Amino acid sequence: MKNPEHITLYDLEDSDSAGLPEVARKLRDALGGFATGVTIVTSLAPGGHWAGLTVNSFSSLSLDPPLILWCLTLESGLVDSFKPGEKFNLNILGKDQEELALKFARPSQDRFEDVAAHPDREGVPLLENCSGILNCVVEKTYPGGDHIIIVAKVVRYRETDKPPLLFHKGRFKTF
Ligand SMILES: Cc1cc2nc3c(=O)[nH]c(=O)nc-3n(C[C@H](O)[C@H](O)[C@H](O)COP(=O)(O)O)c2cc1C
Structure with a gap:
């Protein structure tokens, strides 16, 4: 068995390396290694x-x-749309909806143009x-660094049984 001491870890608390762009990029890579829907x-x-x-930061929390x-990133113009009591739909994308995922991540005057929605x-x-839909009401929001939770x-x-769209290391995938 390998000695765990031989695994190189980037140290975000080391003042010499913490601010380096390379260290920030490696963290992004490490977090992106967690595959999501x-x-x-x-x-x-x-x-x-x-x-x-x-959005790929979605997680189930409680049954x-x-x-x-x-x-939600604090940079979003939509921060005020998600106060307690506000309604939203979480549309879980299917394997053939990559174009839609890209469209709703790009700046646009009207992201719904030519999109099948009602x-x-x-x-x-x-x-x-979509492969699934959750009708939701915001309960609470919490600060989370440069995002709100x-x-x-x-x-x-x-x-539905429709296979999901996946995201891993910056790329869309399916299985
Ligand atoms: C696969 C993928 C996942 C994303 N997940 C999130 C997320 O969880 N939270 C978030 O705030 N932005 C996320 N984004 C980025 C937003 O979709 C993007 O910044 C969008 O422009 C924000 O909308 P707005 O410009 O209307 O505020 C994601 C983008 C992609 C491509």
């Missing part, structure tokens, strides 16, 4: 406009009560052909 969170922005963004979480009973957009209750859901 891909979702698009859709909501109503102030004024009632449809809004949405690609009883039914809670999920995801993280309003749910509360007017919040639902994307069609959004904890939400699942109030309705839909699941």
Whole structure:
């Protein structure tokens, strides 16, 4: 068995190396080594406009009560759309929806242009052909460094057998 001392670890608390771009990039690579699914969170922005963004920080949190979480960058113009009590849909993407994931991660005047979507009973957009959908209400938000952590209750859901879209080391994949 290899001596664990021989595994090289980048030290983020070492003042000589912590600020180096190479160390920051390696951390990004290390975090990206955790494979995830891909979702698009859709909501109503102030004024009632449809809004949405690609999100892979989604995680299930609790079954009883039914809670999920995801993280939103503080750089997003949508931070004010996810206060406690606000509704959103978490659309879990299927293997053929890579284009949609890219579209909802790029700056755009209207990300919904030419996208198959319709309003749910509360007017919040639902994307069609997804592998699953969670209808959610924000419970609480917490500070999380350069993101906010959004904890939400699942109030309705839909699941299918459609295979998921995956994200790993900066690339979309399927299985
Ligand atoms: C695969 C993938 C996953 C992403 N996950 C997140 C995420 O979890 N949280 C987040 O804030 N941004 C995430 N992003 C980036 C946002 O989709 C992107 O910054 C988007 O432009 C934000 O929307 P906004 O410009 O309307 O604020 C992800 C992008 C991609 C391609």
